[in-house]
Amino acid sequence: MNSFDIVILLSMVVAGAAPVVLAAIGETITEKAGVINLSLDGGILLSAMVAFAVASTTGSIFAGFAAAALAGAAVSIVVAFFSVYLGQSQVAVGFVLALMTRDLAYFIGSPFSRIQGPQAPHLPLPFLKDIPFIGDVLFNHNVTVYLGLFSIFVVWMFIYKTRPGLKLRAVGEEPRAALVRGFDPRKIQLLCSAAGGIFTGLAGASFSLAVKAGWGQPQGCEGTGWIALALVIFGGWNPVKAAAGAYFFSLLQVLGIQFQGWFPGIPAQVFQVAPFPLMIFTLIIINLPKNEAISAWAEDRPVLKKLLSKLSGDAPTSLGKPYKPDIY
Amino acid sequence: MNEKAEKIKESLITIALAIAFTTIVIILSGAPALETYIQIFKGSLGSKAKLGQVIQAWIPMTLCACGLLYTFRIGLWNIGVEGQVVMGAIAATAVFRLDMTAANPLLMMTAAALAAVIGGAVWAFVSGYLKIKSGVNEIFAGLGMNFVAQGLILWLIFGPWKRPGIASMSGTEMLPQEFWLPFSAFFRISPISLAGTVAAIIFTAVFLIYTRAGLKLKAMGCNPGAAHMYRINISAYMLLAMLLAGGFAGLAGFFQVTGVYHSLIPTISSRYGYLALLVVMVSNFSPWVSPFVAFFFACLNVGAIQLPMVMKIDSSLAGVIQGALVLSTLAVQAWHAWKLNKEKV
Numbered sequence: 001m002n003s004f005d006i007v008i009l010l011s012m013v014v015a016g017a018a019p020v021v022l023a024a025i026g027e028t029i030t031e032k033a034g035v036i037n038l039s040l041d042g043g044i045l046l047s048a049m050v051a052f053a054v055a056s057t058t059g060s061i062f063a064g065f066a067a068a069a070l071a072g073a074a075v076s077i078v079v080a081f082f083s084v085y086l087g088q089s090q091v092a093v094g095f096v097l098a099l100m101t102r103d104l105a106y107f108i109g110s111p112f113s114r115i116q117g118p119q120a121p122h123l124p125l126p127f128l129k130d131i132p133f134i135g136d137v138l139f140n141h142n143v144t145v146y147l148g149l150f151s152i153f154v155v156w157m158f159i160y161k162t163r164p165g166l167k168l169r170a171v172g173e174e175p176r177a178a179l180v181r182g183f184d185p186r187k188i189q190l191l192c193s194a195a196g197g198i199f200t201g202l203a204g205a206s207f208s209l210a211v212k213a214g215w216g217q218p219q220g221c222e223g224t225g226w227i228a229l230a231l232v233i234f235g236g237w238n239p240v241k242a243a244a245g246a247y248f249f250s251l252l253q254v255l256g257i258q259f260q261g262w263f264p265g266i267p268a269q270v271f272q273v274a275p276f277p278l279m280i281f282t283l284i285i286i287n288l289p290k291n292e293a294i295s296a297w298a299e300d301r302p303v304l305k306k307l308l309s310k311l312s313g314d315a316p317t318s319l320g321k322p323y324k325p326d327i328y
Numbered sequence: 329m330n331e332k333a334e335k336i337k338e339s340l341i342t343i344a345l346a347i348a349f350t351t352i353v354i355i356l357s358g359a360p361a362l363e364t365y366i367q368i369f370k371g372s373l374g375s376k377a378k379l380g381q382v383i384q385a386w387i388p389m390t391l392c393a394c395g396l397l398y399t400f401r402i403g404l405w406n407i408g409v410e411g412q413v414v415m416g417a418i419a420a421t422a423v424f425r426l427d428m429t430a431a432n433p434l435l436m437m438t439a440a441a442l443a444a445v446i447g448g449a450v451w452a453f454v455s456g457y458l459k460i461k462s463g464v465n466e467i468f469a470g471l472g473m474n475f476v477a478q479g480l481i482l483w484l485i486f487g488p489w490k491r492p493g494i495a496s497m498s499g500t501e502m503l504p505q506e507f508w509l510p511f512s513a514f515f516r517i518s519p520i521s522l523a524g525t526v527a528a529i530i531f532t533a534v535f536l537i538y539t540r541a542g543l544k545l546k547a548m549g550c551n552p553g554a555a556h557m558y559r560i561n562i563s564a565y566m567l568l569a570m571l572l573a574g575g576f577a578g579l580a581g582f583f584q585v586t587g588v589y590h591s592l593i594p595t596i597s598s599r600y601g602y603l604a605l606l607v608v609m610v611s612n613f614s615p616w617v618s619p620f621v622a623f624f625f626a627c628l629n630v631g632a633i634q635l636p637m638v639m640k641i642d643s644s645l646a647g648v649i650q651g652a653l654v655l656s657t658l659a660v661q662a663w664h665a666w667k668l669n670k671e672k673v
Contacts, residue, residue, distance in 0.1 A: 100650070
């Protein structure tokens with residue numbers, strides 16, 4: 001891309017963001033119910049392998065996506081089971097699984113290394129693709145992009161506008177109150193983790209069947225899971241804001257590739273890691289409103305105050321603290 | 329007596345669970361399970377040279393584990409340990425690159441070791457500082473710092489520190505021989521790194537178990553609220569724990585450069601930092617047990633290297649076994665807690 005074309009740029013951003021959007025939305029569901037699934041990074045890789053292995057064995061893209069969704073759900077069910085039912089640290093179990101599922105993926109997946117496999121077809125949406133500008137940016141992609149866009153809407157609706165979504169939020173905030181209202185917080189946390197895991201799986205499949213098609217070591221999606229986890233915080237546990245963060249991150253990556261062309265003296269690896277320190281800065285900014293001195297300073301400045309309150313988002317109260325029924 | 333028997337029983341169950349899981353995975357992959365285990369054993373303890381390689385891996389893993397014991401004690405997740413090793417290695421190399429032909433090699437080595445410790449400690453300090461001052465979760469700060477360290481080392485190796493003519497993944501130019509740690513021909517490892525690691529284990533164990541500061545760390549990890557009421561300055565201790573952890577990781581980086589590779593390579597940390605996190609978890613945060621678990625993990629890592637050559641299966645099996653061990657440990661711990669709970673009722 002020599003000439004700087006905004007439509008191409010944005011459509012690259014949208015295409016590259018699809019897996020990150022899916023992963024961040026899935027993790028939002030899980031965390032909203034009070035469970036942190038730190039295994040995301042390995043889970044994405046494992047499901048990417050499963051998707052590629054199943055799709056190239058059966059020849060069906062759909063089977064690949066379905067198998068990956070199952071694999072993703074299986075990993076997050078392990079995390080939820082160990083933390084919610086066995087009372088072990090979520091961070092510990094999640095971190096171990098992040099490393100272990102990565103190695104599992106490379107171990108089991110090695111026969112599928114560097115072979116040709118099926119790829120999700122390019123699928124421009126009829127009519128929608130003809131809308132000027134937006135059509136090319138949003139609706140001229142493969143299925144993973146639409147899956148991501150669709151999920152943002154559906155998950156937002158689910159969490160904020162439905163009864164099960166209300167239950168989910170109640171469990172994340174006040175599990176004991178939820179129990180009094182007659183539903184089992186642990187069961188809901190397990191279900192929400194599984195649901196989040198399905199998205200993790202779809203994110204993995206999006207990588208190996210579309211965005212970075214193929215399987216091998218390294219696959220190229222390492223690090224995505226950690227970014228998605230940070231995006232959930234960035235998005236203040238709101239799926240729409242988390243997805244917006246994913247598009248922002250994708251923009252950084254695409255710009256990184258751009259800059260590489262402009263500064264050929266700097267090795268490519270430097271641009272690949274550039275988004276990560278930016279992520280830290282973002283997290284610092286997100287945490288600014290929690291700093292008393294800064295919020296006091298912003299008190300007399302209405303514009304700033306409004307901006308800070310927009311940026312901040314509160315974590316679900318019982319996040320990371322599994323509910324133990326035997327206390328009561 | 330009974331308690332001891334119970335502990336042994338639980339350890340055996342942990343190992344059995346891990347082996348069962350791993351065996352299923354191997355069989356699913358289509359490889360013969362027994363043969364695989366035999367190859368890992370042969371590849372790690374089968375010869376003197378292999379044992380030397382195991383100890384070579386054990387040194388950085390144990391040093392990182394020692395550092396992590398402090399941060400775990402106070403309840404911090406120092407995932408940044410990987411980057412701290414890298415920064416230690418970079419800092420040491422930076423000292424060696426200073427043009428001081430007249431300087432005494434011993435002096436240079438000492439300066440490089442110090443620089444490595446400081447390099448690792450500074451990297452850890454950033455995560456700790458962000459946690460205390462900005463409320464940035466130490467897991468994300470540490471992880472971000474890992475990626476930054478990785479970017480930095482790649483930039484140095486491909487950029488300013490590249491070998492004349494060729495910049496490649498094989499690393500910077502070799503250090504002059506006088507900056508190599510003395511070598512024991514018998515095991516092909518440096519007695520100095522070995523002695524340094526043993527000293528680190530003893531220091532850590534004594535500090536954590538027998539000193540007041542060690543007790544305070546534990547108190548803060550167990551109950552931050554109560555510790556706060558006793559007027560223990562939690563922030564200061566958090567930073568202290570981070571500095572110690574980073575310092576040990578940095579020292580591991582120094583040993584990797586001067587004792588193993590004799591140059592700066594992109595994979596200088598070899599994921600030993602991440603593995604050390606697992607080591608400490610399996611050893612249930614005990615400074616005396618961690619070195620043994622680290623030795624076993626080192627055996628797995630070194631032993632698995634020959635799997636691709638001999639049996640055409642991927643060496644990442646080592647990581648699967650290690651992960652299975654941690655999960656089994658957690659499961660058995662939960663079972664233990666459940667049993668205690670039932671007895672009480």
